[in-house]
Amino acid sequence: MNAPAASILVVDDEPDLRTLYELTLLREGYRVETASSVQEARDQLKAHRFDAVITDMRLPDGFGMELLQDLRDQQRRERCVVMTAYGSAENAVEALRAGAFDYLTKPVDLKQFRSVVASAIQGTGGVPPPRAARSSGSNRPANAPAGNEFGGANAALDRLVGESDAIRNVKQRVAKVSRGMAPVLIHGESGTGKELVAQALHASSQRADGPLVAVNCGAIPENLLEAEFFGARKGSYTGASQDRDGYFQAARGGTLFLDEIGDLPLAMQSKLLRAIQERSVRPLGSTQEETVDVRIVSATHRDLAADVQAGRFRQDLYYRLNVIEIVIPPLRERREDLPALCAALLTRIANESGMPVPQLTDQVLNAIAAHPLTGNVRELENLLHRAVALSDGDELQVDAPSGAADALMTRPASPSLATEGSAATASSSAGAHASSPADTGQSPQPLASGCTVPLPSDLQAWLDQQEREILIRALKESGFNRTATAARLGISLRQIRYRIARLNIAVPNDQDPHDDLG
Numbered sequence: 001m002n003a004p005a006a007s008i009l010v011v012d013d014e015p016d017l018r019t020l021y022e023l024t025l026l027r028e029g030y031r032v033e034t035a036s037s038v039q040e041a042r043d044q045l046k047a048h049r050f051d052a053v054i055t056d057m058r059l060p061d062g063f064g065m066e067l068l069q070d071l072r073d074q075q076r077r078e079r080c081v082v083m084t085a086y087g088s089a090e091n092a093v094e095a096l097r098a099g100a101f102d103y104l105t106k107p108v109d110l111k112q113f114r115s116v117v118a119s120a121i122q123g124t125g126g127v128p129p130p131r132a133a134r135s136s137g138s139n140r141p142a143n144a145p146a147g148n149e150f151g152g153a154n155a156a157l158d159r160l161v162g163e164s165d166a167i168r169n170v171k172q173r174v175a176k177v178s179r180g181m182a183p184v185l186i187h188g189e190s191g192t193g194k195e196l197v198a199q200a201l202h203a204s205s206q207r208a209d210g211p212l213v214a215v216n217c218g219a220i221p222e223n224l225l226e227a228e229f230f231g232a233r234k235g236s237y238t239g240a241s242q243d244r245d246g247y248f249q250a251a252r253g254g255t256l257f258l259d260e261i262g263d264l265p266l267a268m269q270s271k272l273l274r275a276i277q278e279r280s281v282r283p284l285g286s287t288q289e290e291t292v293d294v295r296i297v298s299a300t301h302r303d304l305a306a307d308v309q310a311g312r313f314r315q316d317l318y319y320r321l322n323v324i325e326i327v328i329p330p331l332r333e334r335r336e337d338l339p340a341l342c343a344a345l346l347t348r349i350a351n352e353s354g355m356p357v358p359q360l361t362d363q364v365l366n367a368i369a370a371h372p373l374t375g376n377v378r379e380l381e382n383l384l385h386r387a388v389a390l391s392d393g394d395e396l397q398v399d400a401p402s403g404a405a406d407a408l409m410t411r412p413a414s415p416s417l418a419t420e421g422s423a424a425t426a427s428s429s430a431g432a433h434a435s436s437p438a439d440t441g442q443s444p445q446p447l448a449s450g451c452t453v454p455l456p457s458d459l460q461a462w463l464d465q466q467e468r469e470i471l472i473r474a475l476k477e478s479g480f481n482r483t484a485t486a487a488r489l490g491i492s493l494r495q496i497r498y499r500i501a502r503l504n505i506a507v508p509n510d511q512d513p514h515d516d517l518g
């Protein structure tokens with residue numbers, strides 16, 4: 001039995017245009033009703049359910065936005081596409097922010113019209129005609145739930161670990177805005193999970209079966225940007241031996257994730273803006289425009305508003321990309337997520353290396369929490385990778401943060417500062433009192449008075465040098481016996497080996513009988 005074709009309500013007060021849209025849609029195989037005013041549209045919506053509503057913005061008795069508002073207030077399933085006058089970017093952005101699925105600019109390009117309608121009815125339950133389904137670039141049957149390829153929308157959201165209010169908000173926002181075409185700008189420091197959020201947006205959208213193309217805008221040489229983004233025809237530049245698609249073409253029917261968007265040079269920003277506005281691109285060396293149906297998600301760690309002020313980023317592009325903003329706060333502002341994140345990351349790391357999941361004890365958690373983790377979840381992930389690599393059996397060995405190393409270097413005589421537990425003293429510097437685990441994650445304590453260490457211009461090199469000198473001294477004093485040196489400094493054998501290797505210390509043949517263990 002064939003499912004009924006998708007049904008669409010077209011609202012426009014100009015009879016000629018209404019007829020044009022109606023005929024176009026009927027020819028595509030949809031069922032179509034029309035209305036010429038807000039009131040007529042309301043009557044139609046009272047009497048029928050549709051899959052999509054396409055409405056002009058200006059109507060004789062009100063605005064298309066009112067219909068959009070009605071649909072939202074009544075929690076109706078119809079997706080709404082708003083038609084706005086050419087050049088009124090504000091209206092389009094306002095409509096998207098208010099929950100419109102997408103917008104079209106007048107005079108409407110019929111090819112674009114068909115493609116936008118096709119993507120609006122995807123996943124609504126209404127069946128798109130075969131031709132429209134093809135042009136949308138998706139292989140998924142119209143009524144299949146979104147998110148199949150990535151294990152479902154929920155699975156994608158579950159990968160975003162954290163129970164803090166901040167992460168909860170992020171997840172709610174992803175769930176709310178994923179179904180629609182509104183561009184999303186994700187803002188967060190490096191390593192906070194921007195790419196993960198982009199993946200969740202894609203997987204929760206009706207485009208989940210289409211491609212997700214991720215581009216690091218800062219990593220592409222400037223002279224290749226245009227060809228990489230828009231494609232190139234054979235012979236259009238030296239080395240272009242055949243036609244090739246760009247990111248826009250590759251992302252057709254899916255999502256284009258533009259990471260580090262703030263790194264895009266100004267000239268390319270203009271070209272990108274044009275592609276987004278026109279929904280079409282012209283490959284290098286081609287005379288033909290190609291329509292592209294992609295959703296744009298971008299990300300940045302920069303303050304783009306400040307970049308706009310400073311003239312480094314185009315205001316109109318910022319406005320276009322930032323229709324919906326998702327902010328991911330740094331890890332230091334959501335320390336309560338640490339236990340869940342550590343557990344999830346450890347499970348992932350252990351599974352990847354085919355080993356049992358190590359135990360996450362309070363002591364280990366405290367040692368991890370002692371790190372300021374300015375590199376956010378990525379740094380946490382690296383720390384756990386190292387902890388697993390250095391672990392003695394089930395026991396995770398968490399590196400002391402460099403602040404603690406500082407304490408270790410300047411007070412080698414105090415064994416209590418060099419024990420495993422000293423990781424919790426991360427935030428205290430030389431001479432400062434060891435803080436309790438509850439102090440973790442706070443800003444570094446000031447140096448105790450009387451400490452006259454000159455400020456190094458390269459902290460890491462300085463710390464390494466101190467560590468090196470201490471290790472060499474302790475090794476010499478124990479006759480280059482690594483086990484004894486490790487015991488003397490209160491660290492494990494594995495850790496001392498790791499440090500000796502890291503600092504490239506040449507140790508004469510060690511006759512330590514334990515040394516070849518592990």
Ligand SMILES: Nc1ncnc2c1ncn2[C@@H]1O[C@H](COP(=O)(O)OP(=O)(O)OP(=O)(O)O)[C@@H](O)[C@H]1O
Pocket residue numbers: 159160161162188189190191192193194195196197259301341344377378381
């Ligand atoms: N909430 C989270 N739950 C689970 N894993 C996370 C979370 N946030 C980040 N990660 C993991 O941390 C690592 C870094 O995340 P991601 O690459 O998404 O960050 P990013 O903000 O895009 O970084 P950058 O700006 O440096 O590109 C990834 O391995 C990711 O899976």
